[in-house]
Amino acid sequence: VDRAIDRTLLHDDVLAAARALIGVRLIRAAGDMPRRVGRIVEVEAYDGPDDLASHARFGRHGRSAPMFGPPGRAYVYRVYGMYTCLNVVVGPPGSPSAVLIRAVEPLGGIEAIRTARIQHDLRRRRSTRPPAADLTAVAAVRDRIGRLADARLAAGPGLVAAAFSVDVDFTGIDLCDPASPLRLAPGDDPAPGRIPAGQGSMSVIATPRIGIAYAGEPWVSVPWRFLVEDSPAASGPRRRRLPTR
């Protein structure tokens, strides 16, 4: 069993906690499936009720209730009717801040991750298509996922949840408990928020957050998205084409 991260890492203000989560390992243990492990390479910070991009702006009720709880728990919700997003609750209890895990670089259990991605896509397809087993379409999904480079398997918030089989049932679980089916473990980085040399760039950059245009200024512009510069596993289009294994 792995050691979990030190929860006090998450006691800081939300920006410090978000930065500190870069490089941390996300671990998924599911029954008899091989253990899935990845390195967090991209996050976004959502601050208390004043942040008009945050789900906490509606107050302490409904899906966002875990945000108001103690740090280190998961806040998981469904978005756009079909995707799931994983957050780490941070800050002292009562301060409803959280960090969205936007992208993870797969390190272990990669075939299990691929399988989970395929299952997720097929499940999504099943709800919209007739129940007939459309073997051509199923083969197309398997083929598309099978060709993806490892680094693209969890390169977006909805893809992280799909790759690590995170469902909304997981909201509220303790990610700092080494016995949790989904947990956080320390990376072997030389310093918080830093990536070892040879594993890509050392630097962590900050940009505005994605997909929150509704929040207006200043929230659309504050640089509260943190990512490993040039990481091939970060979300969005890549500059360079990746080998497709």
Place this chain on the structure above:
DNA sequence: CTCTAGATTATCT
């Protein structure tokens, strides 16, 4: 390569 439409449903006003 970039751009855009459309899928889908819990949660919000």
Place this chain on the structure above:
DNA sequence: GATAATCTAGAGC
């Protein structure tokens, strides 16, 4: 009743 912390396919260049 409207919208959303997204993603993919397909069209156009």
